[in-house]
Amino acid sequence: MDFTLNDEQSMLDDSVAKFLANDYDFDTRQGYAASTTGFSPEVWRQFAELGWTAVPFSEADGGLGYGPVETMLIMRHFGRGLVVEPYLANVVLAGGALARTGDTEQKSRWLEPLIAGELQTALAHTEPQSRYRLTDVATTATQDGDDAYVLSGSKGVVLNGGNAELLLVSARTSGGQFDDTGVSLFAVPRDADGVTVRRYATVDGHTAAEVGLDAVRVSRDRLLGEPGAAGAALAAVFGDAILAVSAEAVGIMQILTEKTVEYSKSRVQFGVPIGSFQALQHRMVDMLTACEQSYSLLLWATMLAADGGDTDRAVSSIKYQIGTAGKLVGQEAVQLHGGMGVTWELDIAHYFKRLTAIGQLFGNADHHLDRLAV
Amino acid sequence: MNLTFSEDELRFRDDVRKVFDEEFPADLREFRDAGVTISRDDQIRYQKWLHERGWFAINWPVEYGGTGWTPVQKYLFMQELARINAPDIVPFGVSMVGPVIYTFGSDEQKERFLPDILASNVWWCQGYSEPGSGSDLASLKTRADLDGDHYVVNGTKTWTTLAQFADWIFCLVRTSSDVARRQEGISFLLIDMQTPGVTVKPIITIEGEHEVNEVHFEDVRVPAANLVGEEGEGWTYGKVLLQHERTNIAAVHYSKFRIDRLRAQAERPVRGAAPLTEDRNFMRKLAAVEVELRALEFTELRTLAAVASGKAPGPESSILKFVGTEIQQAIDELYVEAAGYYALPFVPEQYAPDFAVDERIGEGNETASAPRYFNFRKASIYGGSNEIQKNIVSKHVLGL
Ligand SMILES: Cc1cc2nc3c(=O)[nH]c(=O)nc-3n(C[C@H](O)[C@H](O)[C@H](O)COP(=O)(O)OP(=O)(O)OC[C@H]3O[C@@H](n4cnc5c(N)ncnc54)[C@H](O)[C@@H]3O)c2cc1C
Numbered sequence A: 001m002d003f004t005l006n007d008e009q010s011m012l013d014d015s016v017a018k019f020l021a022n023d024y025d026f027d028t029r030q031g032y033a034a035s036t037t038g039f040s041p042e043v044w045r046q047f048a049e050l051g052w053t054a055v056p057f058s059e060a061d062g063g064l065g066y067g068p069v070e071t072m073l074i075m076r077h078f079g080r081g082l083v084v085e086p087y088l089a090n091v092v093l094a095g096g097a098l099a100r101t102g103d104t105e106q107k108s109r110w111l112e113p114l115i116a117g118e119l120q121t122a123l124a125h126t127e128p129q130s131r132y133r134l135t136d137v138a139t140t141a142t143q144d145g146d147d148a149y150v151l152s153g154s155k156g157v158v159l160n161g162g163n164a165e166l167l168l169v170s171a172r173t174s175g176g177q178f179d180d181t182g183v184s185l186f187a188v189p190r191d192a193d194g195v196t197v198r199r200y201a202t203v204d205g206h207t208a209a210e211v212g213l214d215a216v217r218v219s220r221d222r223l224l225g226e227p228g229a230a231g232a233a234l235a236a237v238f239g240d241a242i243l244a245v246s247a248e249a250v251g252i253m254q255i256l257t258e259k260t261v262e263y264s265k266s267r268v269q270f271g272v273p274i275g276s277f278q279a280l281q282h283r284m285v286d287m288l289t290a291c292e293q294s295y296s297l298l299l300w301a302t303m304l305a306a307d308g309g310d311t312d313r314a315v316s317s318i319k320y321q322i323g324t325a326g327k328l329v330g331q332e333a334v335q336l337h338g339g340m341g342v343t344w345e346l347d348i349a350h351y352f353k354r355l356t357a358i359g360q361l362f363g364n365a366d367h368h369l370d371r372l373a374v
Numbered sequence B: 001m002n003l004t005f006s007e008d009e010l011r012f013r014d015d016v017r018k019v020f021d022e023e024f025p026a027d028l029r030e031f032r033d034a035g036v037t038i039s040r041d042d043q044i045r046y047q048k049w050l051h052e053r054g055w056f057a058i059n060w061p062v063e064y065g066g067t068g069w070t071p072v073q074k075y076l077f078m079q080e081l082a083r084i085n086a087p088d089i090v091p092f093g094v095s096m097v098g099p100v101i102y103t104f105g106s107d108e109q110k111e112r113f114l115p116d117i118l119a120s121n122v123w124w125c126q127g128y129s130e131p132g133s134g135s136d137l138a139s140l141k142t143r144a145d146l147d148g149d150h151y152v153v154n155g156t157k158t159w160t161t162l163a164q165f166a167d168w169i170f171c172l173v174r175t176s177s178d179v180a181r182r183q184e185g186i187s188f189l190l191i192d193m194q195t196p197g198v199t200v201k202p203i204i205t206i207e208g209e210h211e212v213n214e215v216h217f218e219d220v221r222v223p224a225a226n227l228v229g230e231e232g233e234g235w236t237y238g239k240v241l242l243q244h245e246r247t248n249i250a251a252v253h254y255s256k257f258r259i260d261r262l263r264a265q266a267e268r269p270v271r272g273a274a275p276l277t278e279d280r281n282f283m284r285k286l287a288a289v290e291v292e293l294r295a296l297e298f299t300e301l302r303t304l305a306a307v308a309s310g311k312a313p314g315p316e317s318s319i320l321k322f323v324g325t326e327i328q329q330a331i332d333e334l335y336v337e338a339a340g341y342y343a344l345p346f347v348p349e350q351y352a353p354d355f356a357v358d359e360r361i362g363e364g365n366e367t368a369s370a371p372r373y374f375n376f377r378k379a380s381i382y383g384g385s386n387e388i389q390k391n392i393v394s395k396h397v398l399g400l
Helices: A007-023 A026-034 A041-049 A068-081 A087-101 A104-115 A231-266 A278-306 A312-336 A338-342 A347-360 A365-372 B007-023 B026-033 B040-052 B071-083 B091-104 B107-118 B234-248 B252-267 B280-308 B315-343 B366-380 B386-397
Strands: A121-124 A140-143 A148-159 A166-172 A183-189 A195-202 A207-219 B124-127 B143-147 B150-158 B168-174 B186-192 B198-204 B210-223
Touching (some): A007 A041, A068 A087, A068 A231, A068 A278, A087 A104, A087 A183, A121 A148, A148 A166, A148 A183, A166 A207, A183 A207, A278 A312, A312 A338, A312 A347, A338 A347, A338 B366, A347 B366, A365 B280, B007 B071, B026 B040, B071 B252, B091 B107, B091 B124, B091 B234, B143 B168, B150 B186, B168 B234, B186 B210, B186 B234, B252 B315, B315 B386
Antiparallel strands (some): A140 A148, A166 A183, A195 A207, B143 B150, B168 B186
């Protein structure tokens, strides 16, 4: 048992913290979110230069060979900084899927430029009807001769889908819509015939897209891994993504609690700081408790993942926890700020919205509690 | 003890329902069902429609143009209003300043202001809160200094809902600081928004809409005749008004409507997904909110019954606001949960009147669920925050 960071981890932790403190204040973030890309390509380039886009990938794949702990460090700061750059979508989800399924050639073709910060990608797996069921895939891929597949179907709320030049699309090469096996993964260029992308902003300042696939023909060398065998990789990638957003959520909860406590010391009503009211003090203690419990669980789940243990229950535990604790902290932070809490101008509202979005991603609290209650 | 309504009451309800079903403007109904934002003009058209039927000022005494309905009739009317998902009535004129004017205003003020409130010819907004005075309203600083037959007003009001639409604002202002209790120096003043020196600055709320404003007053000259009642009595009048605000805020009927609608949504295979009725967790939560709401409905009915029999409402009336808003917010959460991933898309433009509903991202109003949830965090903050409500109950009901 050791909770201390090693030297490399400390350096990474410091460098992310420093970057955000120096170059990423809230107004800057709002500017990026409101831009046409919805994030800053320049900041993304810096992420790559700093090596952050290489963090979770093995050295063989051109990465730094770090793991879940390092990703957690980055994501927790990204939570605090309310970062809109698509690290989750491009690195953790799409990059993770490429790393887990691609062969050497495919990795050099797509993962390398992704790590270099030159390629925006998105994992197009979730479908309009699938909700949180990972095995619900209605999109089909039928073989067309020996060297091609034809893909048809729809993908919903594809994170970063509007910015991606490459879409990693899951589709059935066999089996029925809900079968555990039979799902394959394809690397589909955004500009392939039959691909439609309807891009939109999301409530948390990020972007996503609805993706339509109308008889999209892709060559066989765009199939990632064995046909029908993508299910396990997808489950693992979503597990990683849950750990990543949980770290982000913990970062948000911590800063919301700090900011709320700070505000309660400065906002005066009835001649005293509102933080002197016991009715509010206990509420802030509850916020702190929610943060601490969530952080503990996050460390457990992340360390378990770093050890290569079976993280199935840990992943559902932490997603349940940040779903419930995140809601509490977000709502209380807004409430204790009074009218200020519901203004666009203040960062509090935007932290709350991101927490809410995270609550809906990859299974809500109930979904994960169900997975545990067996 | 009797649960059923009388025959007269039921007939009343049926009559109202018939008129709503047959005569309510179809386009407004479509807008509401589609979640389209109601414009200023449409809001006024709607309120005028009610007024033409004599159904606008349901709480006013008959002599001023009210309905003279019994509490049960009012209750049934509000229920029918919610049943067709009619827009909320903008409360500032008819529910807030109107009662203050007919209770405390001069005859001249009654003649001048009440008819235009009734007919929705004039849009009012509420100027109470200030940047430094929210929960602690009595600390307000906006000053009105008498200069001949005018008050000169200086200061800043904030969170002023829909001030950008308003013709007039009613304000609590400080006319004297030389008083024993700070409440005693406060007066109730009516101000024409067109008066030189009044400026309105938008505040964008959490979900991105322009709903509230900062209103600045710089040497604004207001005729002394626009003072309501006595100088220094504004706090008392304002409290009367807050009482009105607090009961309407429970929104029982509208919550009922929203639950029914959510249940109907849960029964459908939205976007081809399995109906949410198969999700036990979701349905249990929905059922739990329904139980709470039923209880609140009867808490409200108990309050109405007490008022009808001439008694003062008991402690039950003091919980209406915070229970009502907690329920509203719990329903908002369920809508977000129901939408799942489709709570995320932020596409306000698809709620414009001319945007085809079947072209929307998400089915129906799904993507309106999160903005509504965010926006309605306000419900536990405004009208006296829920913490302040509970302080009042602790002090005045529990005697603590
Ligand atoms: C969307 C919206 C619309 C509004 N519309 C109008 C309008 O049209 N006109 C108008 O005049 N005002 C309006 N308001 C203002 C509203 O009435 C105030 O926001 C409210 O009174 C709270 O004041 P505040 O925002 O300054 O919060 P604060 O008073 O600063 O309160 C901050 C927090 O401290 C808590 N708190 C304060 N005092 C105590 C205490 N003694 N014990 C325990 N907790 C306490 C509060 O409950 C809150 O959680 C609106 C507000 C909103 C958000």
